[in-house]
Amino acid sequence: MKVLVVPTAERAATRAAGLVADCLNVGDRPVLGLATGSTMEPVYADLVARFRTGAISFSGATTFNLDEYVGLSPDHPQSYRRTMHRLLFDHVDIDVGACHLPQGDAPDPHVEAQRYDAAIAAAGGIDIQLLGIGRNGHIGFNEPTSSLGARTRIKTLTRSTRQANAAFFAKPEDVPRHAITMGIANILEARHCVLVATGAAKAGAVARMIEGPLGADCPATALQLHARATVIVDGHAAAGLELIDYYQEIHPDGEEPVLV
Ligand code: F6R
Secondary structure, eight states: OEEEEESSSSHHHHHHHHHHHHHHHHOOOOOOEEESSSHHHHHHHHHHHHHTTTTTOTTTTEEEEEEETTOOOTTTTTSSHHEEEEEHHSSOOGGGEEOOOOOOTTTSSSHHHHHHHHHHHHOOOOOOEEEOTTTTTOOTBTTTOOOTTOOSSEEOOOOOHHHHHHSSSSSGGGSSSSEEEOOOHHHHHSSOOEEOOOSSHHHHHHHHHSSSSSOEEEEGGGGGGGGSSEEEEEETOOOOTTTHHHHHSSSSGGOOOOOO
């Protein structure tokens, strides 16, 4: 796992956006795995800014978001589809027909989950997968005790996840109880995983993910099995890391090392 401890949340977003930009510029028909959540908002703002300068284009890109709430239609104001349009899709030259999210109001969510897996496979898999992390160690909506071998399916959200997401809804009871989410197996198949965590509230989950034992009680620990996982954290989110001096020695302020 490559651990980049950067000085600020802004730098974390810039660093993550830079990795996505590299993927867009190098790849022929890049496939991006996208996440939602507050941590990702500055990442998408940075990508939009890069697009406006002409540094990147999304014209050949395909995207797959990690998850969507069960029961919300694509045009529901709180759907992740609408969120992605507001933050990214509406501001760049992406082919909206190539932007995929699970359909939250599909007649049979289980069939929809299988369809989504097949669509990822048909696109040739994901080149770079953006990830946030929940305070309880979830990635996507793979809550604690999720099977580390599961693919896209329905998950019941924990009370803590619903509380964390309540701010986006008019009333706490409006937060859906279920989500269709890519599984840990999907995430581990992405060719590069980039997880971003900022703020003190994530320090415990970040320490457990990077330095704790592999276990379904913290699904993010599955990234320890990935051959190319990059974790970008600010100083607050890094506060619980025992080996922080080592990470800083290899990547001072999160920069790439100069090998001499
Ligand atoms: C949502 C998702 C979640 C979030 C996580 C962190 O698509 O994948 O795993 O990344 O809940 O959310 P924030 O960034 O709001 O703390």
